[in-house]
Amino acid sequence: MRVKICGITQPQQSIAIATLGATALGFICVPTSPRYVTIEQIQAAVAQLPSKIDRIGVFANTSITEISQTVLASGLTGVQLHGDESPEFCYQLRQSLPQVEIIKAMRVRNLEHLQTAANYTKFVDTLLLDAYHPQHLGGTGQTLDWQILQEFSPTCPWFLAGGLTPNNILDALSQVKPNGIDLSSGVERSPGDKDLDKVALLFQRLGNR
Numbered sequence: 767m768r769v770k771i772c773g774i775t776q777p778q779q780s781i782a783i784a785t786l787g788a789t790a791l792g793f794i795c796v797p798t799s800p801r802y803v804t805i806e807q808i809q810a811a812v813a814q815l816p817s818k819i820d821r822i823g824v825f826a827n828t829s830i831t832e833i834s835q836t837v838l839a840s841g842l843t844g845v846q847l848h849g850d851e852s853p854e855f856c857y858q859l860r861q862s863l864p865q866v867e868i869i870k871a872m873r874v875r876n877l878e879h880l881q882t883a884a885n886y887t888k889f890v891d892t893l894l895l896d897a898y899h900p901q902h903l904g905g906t907g908q909t910l911d912w913q914i915l916q917e918f919s920p921t922c923p924w925f926l927a928g929g930l931t932p933n934n935i936l937d938a939l940s941q942v943k944p945n946g947i948d949l950s951s952g953v954e955r956s957p958g959d960k961d962l963d964k965v966a967l968l969f970q971r972l973g974n975r
């Protein structure tokens with residue numbers, strides 16, 4: 767199973783988290799986020815990472831030009847779209863960045879909204895389901911209603927996100943079967959400062975999953 771730890775801001779933490787078992791690290795490229803990192807900070811954080819670790823830039827409601835420039839300058843291997851991007855936008859982004867993984871995040875409000883995920887699967891590599899919050903785009907610590915996800919089986923791989931912690935991860939995975947999980951505030955001391963003890967506990971609880 768893929769494990770993405772999102773909202774990395776410190777180079778030493780990126781190496782430590784990869785060593786503990788993360789398969790992907792997420793870098794927030796949304797300027798209003800307390801976890802925002804510049805291109806230079808991403809370059810520093812990925813410089814020493816083994817090449818097998820996916821480096822995902824998280825963007826929201828920005829232009830294809832800005833995303834492409836950031837990806838090319840910082841060596842990101844994937845883009846996570848966390849705003850209100852349309853399927854058409856995902857298609858256009860794929861034309862600009864054909865080698866880069868495109869992840870569309872859905873901030874799930876209800877079952878009806880979840881059904882719109884099917885509109886994206888032709889144009890993206892991966893979906894990510896996060897909790898909806900009226901004021902904040904992500905990193906909120908709010909959990910999804912896992913019960914409504916029990917039947918969710920899109921035609922592309924997907925990540926479960928939203929309020930996951932070392933304490934609730936096994937409960938979540940007993941109810942839903944995603945291809946990957948994504949955690950941010952549940953393994954943090956404060957926004958952008960990851961708690962390596964919590965990250966270690968997460969991987970201990972995950973065992974060989």
Ligand SMILES: O=C(O)c1ccccc1NCC(=O)[C@H](O)[C@H](O)COP(=O)(O)O
Nearest residue numbers: 772799903904905906907928929950951
């Ligand atoms: O984390 C942020 O600050 C953020 C800001 C704007 C857009 C997206 C953001 N995070 C996206 C993520 O992938 C988080 O890992 C995801 O929302 C889950 O967060 P959490 O509930 O804290 O585990």
